[in-house]
Amino acid sequence: MPKNVYEIPPKKDMKVPGRIYASKKIFDKIKKDKTIEQIENVAKLDGIIGASFAMPDAHQGYGFCIGGVAAFDLEKGIVSPGGVGYDINCSVRLLKTNLTISDLEPLKEKIADALQKRIPSGVGRGSPFQLSRKKLDLILEKGAKYLVDEGYGTKEDYLNIEEEGQMKGANPSLVSERAKKRGIGQMGTLGAGNHFLDLLVVDEIFDEKVADKFGLEKNQIVILIHCGSRGLGHQIASDYIKKMEEEYGIKNLPDRELVNAPIKSKLGKEYLSAMACAANFAFANKQIITYWVRDELKKYFPDVKVDVVYEVCHNIAKIEEYKINGKKKKVCVHRKGATRSFGKGRKEIPKKYREVGQPVLIPGSMGTPSYVMVGTKKAEKISFGSSVHGAGREMSRSQSGKRSSKDVEKELKKKGITIRAGTKQSLSNENPQAYKDIEEVVDVVHDLGLSLKVAKLSPVIVIIG
């Protein structure tokens, strides 16, 4: 095996091997929980192609591991809500500004307060962005594009989102009333847990040419937003897990969370359509947040320009084409806590990035650097065009939650970071020690060629849910 690649040979009912991309140190951590068992379980599913993959930020999830990637044959394969996750299209958007660190530094406390006040975070608090049922359906169908058409952004915004901010095939009538009720009051909210809005400074450029294409330069202020489809997506996942159980049963499954339906079945297609609705909700969610961020920053910097660099999906299933055994073939790629990482030329990438590859956005844990990387042709060959989605947890929340929120606040302050938290518990649970070392994860990714380093971003203001 090449360096930093670990293979689990097929045994028992495994149809393909498991393949883990990790350094020795990370692999030793991965071995400690149930990640490997989960990778093996996925390898047993019908129609899986190539291998059951885990990215270098992998850890135990439910059904699929987090950082799990698997591609399925469209004729013989399955689609599994557990392979997408409950927070459908939990995703990351990167905005660039024409501000520099010297503009932001003197005002950072005030701006942190203003943004925290404007963008609802936490749980059970609702959103000031009120929606009618009719508008909710339009959002589920048309995503960020609908909100831009309504005046909440520019065309450039949605053109620079995966799927152009509007995943095709979304049919709102396949989303339950219950899911709509859970989501309708939550448009434009961050939520809690590991969701955040960060203002960061571009600290280091690794690839000048690509950074220039992405519009990034040293000392520039950029913004990362991480949140998903909120209660709406969670309920869609639960609903379809139940429907698939009723239709196909769970007897032959190694884990009830791996319940699935054939991709070509009616139910399989319906899930993909409802999933697309949740994806569109998540794109729209960040569009509203972007609108509010622009509005707040304008109060301090009247000439500020805030543009969308890109938005990547984390928890999603996508129909994509690859060359497999020399032949072009469409497959359904599940990415659960993983990011698409397409190299140059792919038609799915916005035109302006097509000659270099897509931006791959890797947020660090709270208070640690984040990275902008670029997708590669190699990823298309070795991981169905996938890379990591973050640092990846290594400590349970009950362990990390023992650290006092004050202590965490102090540590961040020492680094010069301004922090605001919607819930004190998130500060403890998400403290940097709970995660793998982002630098190590990114180096493994870069060396393997899953994606390549472009720029390093250091946090200035951290607002967590």
Added chain:
Amino acid sequence: MKKYEFLEHTADVKFIAYGKDLRKLMINSAKALKKVIYNKRVKKREEKKIKIKGKDLENMVYLFLEEFLFLLDGKNFLFSKIKEIEVDEKNFSIKATILGDSSKRYDIQSDVKAITYNEMYVRKEGKLWISQVVLDV
């Protein structure tokens, strides 16, 4: 006797709840869930009804606990206490009246996204009913 306890899980929250019968097990499972969402006192200003029908024991626990997530996201209702509960063991159905308050008044500590089937079981060990649940947070 312990009502519930929390176990280690890298990404999520895992608990085991106990009860001398299924009724008590449901009450203690709901208490464990509440502890994760909000671990302080919640006022009893409002009343809500829950009615679910499952297919097996695990499905019944899943549906029952999911009601609390729905009430929180969909109705901004944070639950405090179960006032009345009836569990029909044969039909896997539950009827309950619960007390709680508007979630907007509280600084809720964590966003439980979903109840999961991962490692879930509900079974009787000797005289004791036990449920194990992993929550996606």
